[in-house]
Amino acid sequence: MEIKELKNTVEAALLALDEPLSIKELLQLFPDEEITSNDINQVINDLEAEYQDRGIELKRLSKGYRLQTKQKYQPWLQNLFHHRPKKLSRALLETLALIAYRQPITRGEIEDIRGVAVSSKIIHYMMDRDWIRILGYRDVPGKPAMLGTTKTFLDDYNLSSLQELPSLAEIKDIETLEQELQFNDHNNDETQNEELNED
Numbered sequence: 001m002e003i004k005e006l007k008n009t010v011e012a013a014l015l016a017l018d019e020p021l022s023i024k025e026l027l028q029l030f031p032d033e034e035i036t037s038n039d040i041n042q043v044i045n046d047l048e049a050e051y052q053d054r055g056i057e058l059k060r061l062s063k064g065y066r067l068q069t070k071q072k073y074q075p076w077l078q079n080l081f082h083h084r085p086k087k088l089s090r091a092l093l094e095t096l097a098l099i100a101y102r103q104p105i106t107r108g109e110i111e112d113i114r115g116v117a118v119s120s121k122i123i124h125y126m127m128d129r130d131w132i133r134i135l136g137y138r139d140v141p142g143k144p145a146m147l148g149t150t151k152t153f154l155d156d157y158n159l160s161s162l163q164e165l166p167s168l169a170e171i172k173d174i175e176t177l178e179q180e181l182q183f184n185d186h187n188n189d190e191t192q193n194e195e196l197n198e199d
Contacts, residue, residue: 001033007043014047014058014067020155022064062154062161071158092122096131100153100165104135104146123147131156 130152
């Protein structure tokens with residue numbers, strides 16, 4: 001297969017799916033060709049260079065690569081949407097931030113830090129979105145679950161690893177966290193429980 005056709009096929013696959021694709025998954029496009037992971041890596045590098053001065057970018061995320069619009073063009077793209085993306089509640093953002101920065105962490109530890117009870121609906125919502133998961137159980141009475149973030153959390157928040165999280169010193173208040181993380185809601189939920197939208 002010629003390099004141009006290889007590049008076009010990889011580009012088409014990345015455009016066709018919202019989900020990030022790994023090198024291994026991209027290799028599955030060519031079961032009858034003698035294509036190696038080095039060939040795919042070269043194509044990825046070429047595409048990244050080609051998109052340098054364009055409105056889209058090839059972003060490396062925790063699960064693989066995704067084609068997406070560049071963040072700087074979001075203010076103009078918002079004019080095309082009939083409704084604004086939902087803002088996450090302060091309670092949900094605080095809980096998610098504590099899990100991301102202090103993982104593994106238990107629900108009780110989150111409640112001690114926040115000074116208020118954590119709604120079960122918030123925990124379930126984040127689990128349903130596959131943003132958090134149970135990492136294990138603390139070896140104390142009651143065996144509370146220890147929570148941590150997932151690769152889906154990283155991908156939805158445009159991160160390739162937890163090291164890319166903004167430092168706590170950079171975050172002036174909880175509202176800036178969502179902006180700093182450049183949240184990309186690929187699921188476009190139309191409904192969300194009222195409790196998730198309240199502080």
